[in-house]
Amino acid sequence: MAGSTGQAGEQGWSSRSAFVLAAIGAAVGLGNIWRFPTLAGENGGGAFVIVYIACVFLIGLPLVLSEVMIGRSGRSDAAGSIAAVAEKSGVSRKWSLFGGMEILAAFLILSFYSVVAGWTIHYVFVMLGDIVSSFQAGAPFGTAFQGETQDMITGRMGELFGNPLELILMHTAFMAITVFIVANGVHDGIEKAAGTLMPAFFVLLVLITIYGAFTGAFAEAVSFLFTPDFSLLTPTAMNEALGQALFSLSLGSAALITYGSYVGNDVKLAPTATMIAFADTGVAILAGLMIFPIVFAVGLDPAAGPVLVFQSLPVAFAQMPGGSWVGMLFFVLIFFAALTSSISLLEGPVAWVIDRFKLKRLHAALLVGGLAWCVGLLCALGYNVLSDVRPLWFWGIFADSDILDSIDGITGKVMLPLAALGVSLFIGWRADRRLVEAETGLSAGTLMLYRLIMAWIAPLAVLLIVVFGLFPGLL
Numbered sequence: 232m233a234g235s236t237g238q239a240g241e242q243g244w245s246s247r248s249a250f251v252l253a254a255i256g257a258a259v260g261l262g263n264i265w266r267f268p269t270l271a272g273e274n275g276g277g278a279f280v281i282v283y284i285a286c287v288f289l290i291g292l293p294l295v296l297s298e299v300m301i302g303r304s305g306r307s308d309a310a311g312s313i314a315a316v317a318e319k320s321g322v323s324r325k326w327s328l329f330g331g332m333e334i335l336a337a338f339l340i341l342s343f344y345s346v347v348a349g350w351t352i353h354y355v356f357v358m359l360g361d362i363v364s365s366f367q368a369g370a371p372f373g374t375a376f377q378g379e380t381q382d383m384i385t386g387r388m389g390e391l392f393g394n395p396l397e398l399i400l401m402h403t404a405f406m407a408i409t410v411f412i413v414a415n416g417v418h419d420g421i422e423k424a425a426g427t428l429m430p431a432f433f434v435l436l437v438l439i440t441i442y443g444a445f446t447g448a449f450a451e452a453v454s455f456l457f458t459p460d461f462s463l464l465t466p467t468a469m470n471e472a473l474g475q476a477l478f479s480l481s482l483g484s485a486a487l488i489t490y491g492s493y494v495g496n497d498v499k500l501a502p503t504a505t506m507i508a509f510a511d512t513g514v515a516i517l518a519g520l521m522i523f524p525i526v527f528a529v530g531l532d533p534a535a536g537p538v539l540v541f542q543s544l545p546v547a548f549a550q551m552p553g554g555s556w557v558g559m560l561f562f563v564l565i566f567f568a569a570l571t572s573s574i575s576l577l578e579g580p581v582a583w584v585i586d587r588f589k590l591k592r593l594h595a596a597l598l599v600g601g602l603a604w605c606v607g608l609l610c611a612l613g614y615n616v617l618s619d620v621r622p623l624w625f626w627g628i629f630a631d632s633d634i635l636d637s638i639d640g641i642t643g644k645v646m647l648p649l650a651a652l653g654v655s656l657f658i659g660w661r662a663d664r665r666l667v668e669a670e671t672g673l674s675a676g677t678l679m680l681y682r683l684i685m686a687w688i689a690p691l692a693v694l695l696i697v698v699f700g701l702f703p704g705l706l
C-alpha cells in the first residue's frame with residue numbers, strides 16, 4: 232500500500248502501475264482526440280505540432296514532475312500540498328493560492344468538458360441506431376447514415392446544438408457517471424475505472440488507426456501533420472500550443488498534484504512523469520493519424536474547427552464500408568478517454584472539499600459535481616437559448632466566444648498558464664532545494680537542467696507566450 236496521510240486519499244494507489252494508468256487516463260482525453268486535431272487543423276498542421284511538442288517536453292514534462300512531487304511531498308489536496316511544501320521550505324504559505332486557482336480551473340474545465348463528452352454519448356447512440364437499421368435493411372456492414380445527404384449528416388450537429396434537452400440529458404448522464412466513480416474512492420473508483428477503460432481505449436485507438444491507414448489518405452495526413460509551414464506560427468497559435476500542452480498533460484488543474492498525493496514514497500517520479508508525457512503526446516499524434524487520413528480521404532476541411540470530429544467524421548463514416556461500426560467504436564473510444572479525464576478533473580476539487588470542510592467523499596463528489604453540472608448547463612444552453620450571450624465580450628480575443636468557448640479560452644489560455652508560471656517559480660526559486668533533490672531523485676546533471684527550466688526557461692516562455700498571445704497588438 233502506498234502511504235497517504237491526506238484525508239481524501241484513504242490509503243493511496245495500490246501500486247505504481249495503478250498510479251501510472253490513472254495519470255495517463257487523466258492526461259489522455261478530449262484534449263488529445265478532439266482538441267489537438269482541431270487545433271493542428273486550424274493552425275496549419277506541422278508548425279503547430281512542432282511548437283506543441285517543444286512545449287510538452289521543455290515546459291510540460293518538468294512541470295508534470297513538479298506537480299506530482301508537490302502532491303507526494305505535501306500529501307494533501309492541490310492547495311494544501313503547496314502550502315505544506317512551502318512550510319517545509321520555510322516560505323510563505325500564500326503560494327498555495329496557485330493551488331486554489333488550479334482547483335478553480337479544474338472545476339471550470341469539468342463543467343464544459345462534461346458537455347462535450349455528452350456529445351460523444353449522443354453520437355454513440357446515433358451510430359447504434361444506425362447499426363440497428365442497417366441490420367433491418369439486411370446490410371449490417373454497410374456505410375453509416377444510409378440514404379442521408381452530406382448536408383443532412385453535417386446538419387445533425389446543428390440539430391443537437393438546437394436541442395437543449397438532449398444536450399442537457401447527455402451532460403447529466405456523463406456527470407453522473409463521473410460523480411459515481413469518484414464517490415467510490417481512489418481504490419474502488421478511480422483506479423478500477425482507469426484499469427478497465429484505458430486498456431480498452433488503447434485497443435480501439437490502434438484498431439481505428441490501422442483501419443484509417445489502410446483505407447484513408449494516410450500519406451497526406453502524415454505530410455499535413457509533419458510538414459511545417461512557419462508562416463502560420465502566429466503568437467496566438469503559439470499560445471494555443473502552450474495552452475493545449477498544459478491542458479493535455481492535465482497541468483495547472485489540480486489533477487496531478489492530487490494524484491501525486493496518493494503516490495507511495497518508493498515510486499521514482501522522474502521516469503513516471505516521462506512516461507505520462509510520452510503516452511499523452513503519442514496518443515495525440517496517433518489521434519491525428521487516425522483522424523486526418525479519414526478527413527482527407529473524403530475531401531473534408533482539416534480546419535473545420537471544434538466540429539471536426541463530430542461533424543466531419545460522420546460524413547466519412549457515411550462513405551466507408553462498415554462505417555456505422557467504425558463510427559460507434561470511434562465515439563466509444565472518445566467517451567472512455569473523456570471519462571478517465573473527467574474523473575481526475577473532479578477529484579482535485581473533491582479532495583480539497585474533503586480536506587478543507589471534512590465532508591464525506593460521497594457528499595463532496597455530489598456537491599462539486601452538482602455545481603459543475605450547473606455551470607455546464609449554461610454552456611449547453613449557450614448553443615441555443617443563450618446563444619447570444621458573450622460572457623467575455625469586453626476582452627478582444629474572447630469577445631466573440633459563446634459560453635463554452637469562453638470558459639475553455641479563459642482556462643486554457645489564462646488560468647493554466649498562470650498556474651504553470653506559479654508552480655515553476657515556486658519550485659525554481661522558493662522550494663527547499665534538498666527537498667526537491669530528494670523527491671525528484673534526479674542525478675546532478677539532470678537536476679541542474681531541471682532547475683534551470685523551472686527557474687528561468689518555463690516562466691519566461693510561459694510569460695512571453697501568454698502576454699503576446701493575449702495581446703497580439705503588442706508585437
Ligand code: PHE
Pocket residue numbers: 257258259260261262263337340478479480481482484486572573575576
Ligand atoms: N488532459 C485532459 C485531456 O486532454 C483534460 C484534463 C485537464 C484533465 C486538466 C485533467 C485536468 O482531455
